[in-house]
Every structure is written in C-alpha cells, then in structure tokens.
Amino acid sequence: MRHIKGQGAFKRRGLMLVLSSPSGAGKTTIAREILNRDPNLVMSISATTRSIRPGEIEGKDYYFIDKKDFEARINSDNFIEYARVFDNYYGTPKDPVEKAMSAGHDILFDIDWQGTQQLVSKQNIMQDVVTIFILPPNVSELERRLKNRAQDSLAVVKHRMSKVSDELSHYPEYQYVIVNSEIRDSVDQVEQILSAERCKIERQIGLHDFVQNLRNLS
Amino acid sequence: MRHIKGQGAFKRRGLMLVLSSPSGAGKTTIAREILNRDPNLVMSISATTRSIRPGEIEGKDYYFIDKKDFEARINSDNFIEYARVFDNYYGTPKDPVEKAMSAGHDILFDIDWQGTQQLVSKQNIMQDVVTIFILPPNVSELERRLKNRAQDSLAVVKHRMSKVSDELSHYPEYQYVIVNSEIRDSVDQVEQILSAERCKIERQIGLHDFVQNLRNLS
Numbered sequence: 062m063r064h065i066k067g068q069g070a071f072k073r074r075g076l077m078l079v080l081s082s083p084s085g086a087g088k089t090t091i092a093r094e095i096l097n098r099d100p101n102l103v104m105s106i107s108a109t110t111r112s113i114r115p116g117e118i119e120g121k122d123y124y125f126i127d128k129k130d131f132e133a134r135i136n137s138d139n140f141i142e143y144a145r146v147f148d149n150y151y152g153t154p155k156d157p158v159e160k161a162m163s164a165g166h167d168i169l170f171d172i173d174w175q176g177t178q179q180l181v182s183k184q185n186i187m188q189d190v191v192t193i194f195i196l197p198p199n200v201s202e203l204e205r206r207l208k209n210r211a212q213d214s215l216a217v218v219k220h221r222m223s224k225v226s227d228e229l230s231h232y233p234e235y236q237y238v239i240v241n242s243e244i245r246d247s248v249d250q251v252e253q254i255l256s257a258e259r260c261k262i263e264r265q266i267g268l269h270d271f272v273q274n275l276r277n278l279s
Numbered sequence: 280m281r282h283i284k285g286q287g288a289f290k291r292r293g294l295m296l297v298l299s300s301p302s303g304a305g306k307t308t309i310a311r312e313i314l315n316r317d318p319n320l321v322m323s324i325s326a327t328t329r330s331i332r333p334g335e336i337e338g339k340d341y342y343f344i345d346k347k348d349f350e351a352r353i354n355s356d357n358f359i360e361y362a363r364v365f366d367n368y369y370g371t372p373k374d375p376v377e378k379a380m381s382a383g384h385d386i387l388f389d390i391d392w393q394g395t396q397q398l399v400s401k402q403n404i405m406q407d408v409v410t411i412f413i414l415p416p417n418v419s420e421l422e423r424r425l426k427n428r429a430q431d432s433l434a435v436v437k438h439r440m441s442k443v444s445d446e447l448s449h450y451p452e453y454q455y456v457i458v459n460s461e462i463r464d465s466v467d468q469v470e471q472i473l474s475a476e477r478c479k480i481e482r483q484i485g486l487h488d489f490v491q492n493l494r495n496l497s
Contacts, residue, residue: 193478196489200496226494237478238486250478257475260411260455260468268456271414276444278418 071267075162082195085206142179174231289485293380300413303424360397
C-alpha cells in the first residue's frame with residue numbers, strides 16, 4: 062500500500078470527496094482502487110429503506126432503516142443528501158460523516174449530480190466538499206459500453222442513452238474533471254487531487270498555531 | 280524524468296504556479312527540482328534594471344533593460360508584478376507569460392508575498408494563479424538556518440529574523456501550504472498540486488466540445 066502525501070505535521074479537517082460520472086465511465090472501479098490505496102479515506106455509508114439482501118451487512122453496505130424512521134430523519138435535517146428512487150429512500154446520514162471529518166478522515170461519496178447538488182448547496186459543509194466528474198475517454202468507447210450493457214429492448218437502450226446525455230450535461234457543476242482513458246492514470250489523478258486538497262490552507266486547522274510558534278522565535 | 284499527470288486529451292490553458300517562503304525554507308531547491316521533473320513547466324524570467332553580471336545570459340537569467348525603458352513599461356501596464364529594490368527595478372513582463380499560458384504551458388514564479396499580492400489582485404489573471412507557501416519544518420530547524428546564514432553582525436541577524444517573521448505572517452494569503460520536512464516529499468506535494476490544478480474544470484478549455492461530442496452520440 063502506498064502512502065498518500067499531504068498528511069501534515071498538525072491537525073487537519075477531513076474532506077468529502079465526491080466522484081460522479083455517467084454510467085459505464087469506470088467510476089466504481091476508480092472508487093475501489095483509491096480506497097485500497099489510502100487508509101485515511103473511508104467510504105460513505107448510506108441509509109436506505111429498501112430490504113436487506115443476502116450477503117449484505119448492516120452498517121457496512123447500508124444502514125437499513127424503515128420508512129417512518131427515514132422520514133422522521135429527513136424532517137429533523139439528519140441527512141446530508143437523500144433521494145427517493147421509486148418506493149425507496151437512500152440518503153447520507155450527517156453524524157458519522159461529521160465525526161469522521163473532525164477526526165481528520167476523508168470520506169468518499171459515490172453519488173450522482175443530484176446528490177452532489179445537495180451537498181454543495183449546504184452552507185456549513187460546502188467548503189469541505191471536493192467534486193470530481195469522470196468522463197469516458199471517447200465516443201466509440203462510450204458507445205461500446207452503452208451497447209454492451211444493453212442486451213435489452215431498444216426502449217431500454219434509448220432510455221439509458223438519454224440518461225447518459227443528461228448526466229454528461231452536469232459536468233460544469235464539478236471542480237475537477239478526469240477523462241478515464243486508463244484506470245491506473247485516473248486513480249493516480251484522483252490521488253493527486255486528494256493530496257493537493259489536503260494541502261489547502263483552510264483544511265490545515267493546526268496551521269495558525271504552528272506558524273505562530275515559528276514567528277515567536279524569529 | 281517522470282511524466283506528470285494531468286495533461287488531458289484536449290486543449291488546456293496554462294497556469295501560474297507561485298512558490299513563496301521565508302528565506303531558508305528550501306524554496307529554491309524545490310523550484311529547481313519541480314522544473315527538472317516537468318517539461319511543461321517553465322520558469323518565469325524577470326526583467327531588471329540592474330547590471331548584467333559575469334556568466335549571466337540575457338533572456339535566460341533576466342531581461343536586462345534600462346531604467347527609462349522599465350518605467351515606460353510600468354506606465355503602459357506591461358508588468359504582471361514589479362518591485363523596486365533600492366536603486367533597481369525587478370518585474371515580470373506580461374507578454375511572454377500570456378503567450379506561454381495560451382500555448383498550454385505552466386509558469387513557475389519564485390516571488391515573495393508582495394509580488395504574489397500583485398498577481399492575485401489582477402482581475403484578468405487571478406483565476407490562472409495557484410499559490411503555494413512553503414514553511415520550515417520546525418522552530419529548531421528555522422533557528423539553525425537563520426544562524427548558519429548569519430555570520431554577520433548582530434544587527435544583520437536581528438534584521439533577518441524580523442524579516443522572516445514578517446514573511447511568515449503572510450501565509451494565510453496563499454491557497455496551499457507545504458511544510459518542508461523532506462525536500463523529496465515537498466517536491467512530490469508541489470507536483471501533486473500542479474497535477475490536480477491541471478484537472479480543474481476552468482483550465483480544460485477543450486472540455487465543452489469534448490462533452491458535446493459525447494452527448495451527441497448518446
């Protein structure tokens with residue numbers, strides 16, 4: 062496991078690293094790889110009202126809660142972001158994220174543009190959010206991936222294509238854009254963004270005392 | 280020579296990478312190393328009114344121009360930043376920088392907080408500027424370096440110390456802060472910041488057409 066730079070000599074506030082992309086751009090693979098590389102980065106765990114499936118673990122894959130509980134938590138502003146997909150809710154509970162960030166951990170979010178919009182719209186956390194949009198490398202690769210997945214009806218293919226176009230249209234809302242030609246290069250780029258963001262002045266909360274100490278001497 | 284990531288598939292606008300630090304923090308070594316690593320990064324060349332010294336090369340070390348010419352260029356807003364040090368002027372001419380950035384090159388500036396303030400105050404270039412402040416690793420190392428350099432009078436030592444304290448006080452005006460414990464780690468961090476900044480959406484000026492192309496298909 063490689064050591065990721067940017068772990069300073071003093072206390073640092075964690076950040077929220079958001080990866081979004083149209084389906085098939087390789088985001089899930091990139092997310093898994095970057096989690097493997099960096100022990101300080103943890104995956105955000107969502108809450109959901111859908112039923113637990115065989116093999117899934119409560120508190121690892123999801124927090125499984127019932128609909129009434131979920132709606133009560135929406136009302137008490139307990140989610141950083143949430144969405145209703147057909148009959149089920151999905152959302153990111155606030156407390157574990159805040160706790161991890163205060164301890165200096167960074168949290169990875171694999172969410173779409175709608176979740177990202179919710180995240181960056183919140184005054185009190187927007188400065189903690191780092192957003193990356195991942196693009197497929199070219200038209201032919203995108204076409205190949207869309208068709209490979211679509212051994213379904215023409216209607217399903219068309220729906221998927223129009224959804225990809227919608228998702229692509231939201232790239233300007235992100236801070237960074239990576240074109241995923243080679244998974245390895247893309248993971249390197251995410252790593253570099255993470256390392257750079259850790260050097261941002263506003264995340265290094267021990268900095269003021271550190272510099273004060275240097276100034277007292279000189 | 281290692282390849283620095285972040286050179287995208289399409290046209291990118293260059294950026295201005297500013298390194299500042301109090302004297303003795305290792306900035307010059309870091310600047311030399313990062314220039315060695317990255318063929319796309321070029322050093323900014325200043326103009327000066329001081330006399331050329333033996334071994335110096337016009338257009339490589341400095342652009343040597345006379346005082347009258349320098350002042351005329353100040354009046355026609357020809358410098359990105361400039362300063363008068365005793366009887367001589369030093370400044371960064373605009374044209375070569377603009378030309379290099381348009382061609383997608385990044386430019387390294389080894390300037391102090393006063394030059395940096397001039398750079399980031401300019402509306403039309405502030406979005407191109409990436410600023411890094413380099414700190415010495417601890418008090419005892421700073422002390423050692425200040426004393427090592429000071430085989431001069433007590434007055435000179437005191438002057439230098441108070442200057443370092445002044446310089447340190449300007450760290451909050453920078454975007455990134457690096458604590459230079461190990462030169463190699465610090466160069467890595469500068470490299471990561473450079474790579475990350477190249478992935479910033481506003482620098483990838485070919486992005487709109489690229490995504491439009493993907494969307495047309497899907």
